Amino acid sequence: MRTRTYRWALIAGCIGLVSVPLQAQVFVVGEKTATADISTDFTPTNLSLPTDRMTERGRRELVRNLEAEQGFAHRSLPRGSGVTLHANGTLSPNPEEYRRMVYQKGEAAAPGDRVVITAMEIKGDRIILDLNGGPYAKHRFLSHIQLNDNPVVAAPAEQPTGARVTLVFAGFVPEISAPEVKALLVPVIDFGVKSSEQAYADTLPSKLRDAISAHEVLVGMNHRMVLAALGAPDSKLREQQSGDPNGARYEEWIYGHVPQTVRFVRFVGDRVTVVEIAVLGKPVEIHDKDEMGGSRDPADTREIAMGDKKPDGQGTAAAPSLRLPGEAAPANSQGNVQYPKDNRPVPPPPGSSSDPSVGTSSDPSSPSADGPKAGRPSITSGRLPGPAPYPTNLR
Template sequence: MALFQHRSALLIGLLALSLKTAHSQVFVVGEGTATADISTDFSPTHVSLPDTVMTERGRRELVRNLEAEQGFAHRALPVSAAVTLRANGPISPGGADYRKLIYQKGEAAALGDRVIITSLEIKPDRIILDLNGGPYAKHRFLSHVQINDAPVTQTNGQAATGSRITLIFEGHVPEISAPEVKALLEPVIDFGVKTSEQAYADTLPPVLKEAIAAHEVLVGMNHRMVLAALGAPENKVREQPSGDANGARYEEWIYGHVPQTIRFVRFVADRVTVVEIAALGKPVEIHDKDEMGGYNSPDATREVAMGDKAADGTEKTSAPPTLLKPGEAASTGSSNNKVQFPDDNKGGSSRPASSGQPPSNNLALAQRPL
């Protein structure tokens, strides 16, 4: 009996020791550990904003210029719609609450990740921007309808991975431009990344780079150069020019509106042919002469001649191409360097291609001179 009690106590002790060892090996990641590397430092912006209320034209231009814009995250962004940023003011939530939001909802973008504005909504006192698809999964209404416990439509099952930032203004949204909105979002997103048009402009000659930097359009520019200089046009007009025998169509891009300076940029194919500048109180300026020194000009053609030119300017003459090796003479019996092939009527003997009988169709090409 004493031996049994001793063994029981020994087993209970070993069990307690194993449980203690098992508990000591469990590693739990808490909120503090998961969000330790997330920075919550914030410095408010100081952007001068106009007092006028945003017009419908300004609203359309803001949506056109901001949608699909790309930048880099200046801080970690949560998969949530609870992030609000006041113009030239603080961000909410902040500090530990911001880390807690990311811990609970997940991270949509880490520091330095590329983000893209996929949706933009302007309300009376705020601008709502969805990044990388937004924090809500897109679904159809019928995905909630079931018949006999079976859904009518199948969803893709993909969860939302984007974020939403609400930019709040004092009283109303002013007549603000896209660069000013980007400056207000600077503590959260860095839009200082070159666009494809800007990167393309860096490859151009200095004269064109200076014109694009000054937002000027020169006669002779192509579509990409104009986009780099002035951006997308407000309106486009496509017409058939009168008196053109070839029937070539032109396209006209219109920038600005009254009382601002209006620019009419006319394209024929991929080249600017006419630029008209209409400023208030001034005569219309018309530019229709090439202003690029022949760069991108349709007349800048180069003649390709047979052979190279010698030092004295005369063209070198060269023999026609041949399959013969250097110094090898043509085979005897050949006429005009025509290909020899067996004679069908003489059982394998050869005859020149210029004999009276016509060749078979499958050898018609072989009769042509080299």
């Protein structure tokens, strides 16, 4: 009854019949509610570092081994460039400020998301790592050029969604290797997590395993190899070859966005046939020849034996038997079935000189020189007596 009265009072208040004060519940999502699930647990690393300054050769090796390396985020990474990790030390900002940064700037990667080192710089006492494109959009001067009344030559870059992590050392950057940098970044990024694609890559030949580790796509790879090397594509296209409606269809996977390196991987069936690599300011690099060199997925290799022949060429397999394994053959075994020989004489063909039914005997039943006996068909006529013809004059 109370519920019904409240409902009529609410309707009356809406149409202006009765002035009834309405109460409403408002849920406000604030910073504490939005960042309640963000983990800020931190355990510093303890890695012995070299004491020598980094040389030019060490810098080149570090850039070559770390750029385009993929890992998994250990914590929520905020957009922007405010995360600083001290080698074997603390992470700044503090947990409360870290949550506020994620709330205000947005999340570049959630825990467990794949991140890629798209750019890095070494200067002074720090190594600056840009993840998933970095926090700043690449400036394009063509976006400021306009021809007559046409729009700009190049559209402005999209809003950046990446992050930047700065690894700071005490005094200077030592002569450190790529595995040591990865070990120092474990509180933020884990490069040692093995996904299903990485576990699959370990089963491949060394050439394919090295190409997947370097995030390279070779002509001849299948879909699973490309996923292990580059992950899921940013976009896909499905077309027909040469515009022929009856031609084979191909699928093209696209990785990257301008101004980053863009890769076009074309599949026909389950195999890569063309790889195009477009780098800003350079001609497009096209690979359309088989680069596998005989290296294939072990699952794609199958041996087919004809009949009972063994694949290893050791002869034919034993014939099937109803005997149990290890059971000896009976003593009276005859082996193969022997069919009896037919010793009966073969009768001569009809009409030949050796046919006993042909001759000049005095038997009245035998044919004479004048012709065959009446009532007996001739052996040379080729016709046998048949039934009488059916009468056609019956009414």
